[in-house]
Amino acid sequence: MKSQFKNFIYLTLSTLVMAVGIYFFKFSNNFTFGGITGLAVLVAKSGSISAGDFSFVANMVLLVIGFFVLGKKFAAKTAYSSILLSVALSGLERICPMSQPLTNQPLLELIFAIALPSIGSAVLFNIGASSGGTDVVAMIMKKYTSFNIGNALLVTDLFITVAGFFVFDIQTGLYSFLGLALRSFMIDGFIESLNLSKYFNVVCKNPQPICNFIKDEMHRSATIVQAKGAFSGEDKYIIFTVMNRMEAVRLRNYIKEHSPDAFLLISNTSEIIGKGFHSI
Template identity: 30%
Template structure:
């Protein structure tokens, strides 16, 4: 049964990667190309070659990824490379099939940048969640991370900046600026798909912690944890409440703190990713 479940899950992941690749290919042809925008990494180079030489974006993307796959096959986990190769092939084929598709008449570069970034981010986010990627700088960044310990995000950013500078030189500063807007919208969307909407991690220091935790449990419906702490100035030992809530629940929590102990010390931090009951499943 376990083996059968793994097989079903594997094929479901491939179907999800194909869906994500299709969404991303659609976003490129429907919004990015229609608006005449560039991009980052291998995709950005393929777009520049399309604008200047008329070469098909999908075919160029696939060809440019071949040497990167050779590099990745030796240095990166084989499952990641396989899923990435599969995603790139599906993406490249659909990219050329979707050529000329214009679901919306865009007469505004900003709209093209935002639509392209958000829709493309949804597609890539699905692929990343399933353990794959769309190749290009992702493979290079992965290799450099394994060999030298470089952060993937920083490495990808540096490589994308190089391609963005080429876009600035070839397409002009205005297009380069809106391309940067599109890349920002893309990255933020990927973050949301990958990690979910950021939650709030709250620390409450109060002499009435026992009274305060009850309405947190009953009114908000969230769990809480007591930590034992000792004040450096007062030298008194007291319980510290730690709880994680959604952004929409923060106002209710502040109300509870204000009503129970207006002198309480409240620390609110952004939890970029929360895995567990009531939030994102570990699966």
């Protein structure tokens, strides 16, 4: 129950962060990169429906299709995030209508239009969820075709972005194209940052004090391997363990103070599969 409540909080907050970035910075500047919300900007130009309402309708249609094609399992996390995002965008249009951008700095607004949705998407992907939209199309394509899903979605996003050049102006189109180019890099970067841990290789003569500290003080575990020094020929031990960033500082300081002769290698890693870490 605690884990489910924690995921629910993550789902809600990350989706709301996405909604703020999309509504206040993307919609108001007519940036057209990025799936359904990018298409919504183009459709809103016709004046027949607002960007928020189009996103709501499109996401609901895709959710219904996804439910019947992909099954109930698909609907759990994706449906909640998609509905919340759609309702939040439509609600913001009514609560806080905007006739122009927040500032007269389009580059600054582009940064927030990319960064806030990227943070939200990274958190959702990290807990195995998504905000719906073109992700649903990708899941359906993956199930029934052998297409390269990433390339297919990139072509779709590229088409929508290029359309911005003709519907709006060259400057808006160029900003949208820049946003498309940077968005995927930012999402990957945020995911790696969320999952970043420290991988330890500790070469020492007496592993027991270090392992006791890891078990008793850090409440983690480690693996010990017997080894031999190539230069000295002495018997050695190698301790393998993984810590989060805060724990890594404590362990590093302990080893430097209590085992100054130990040879210590610390590297960054963002793919940890096992008990006690989030990438399971």
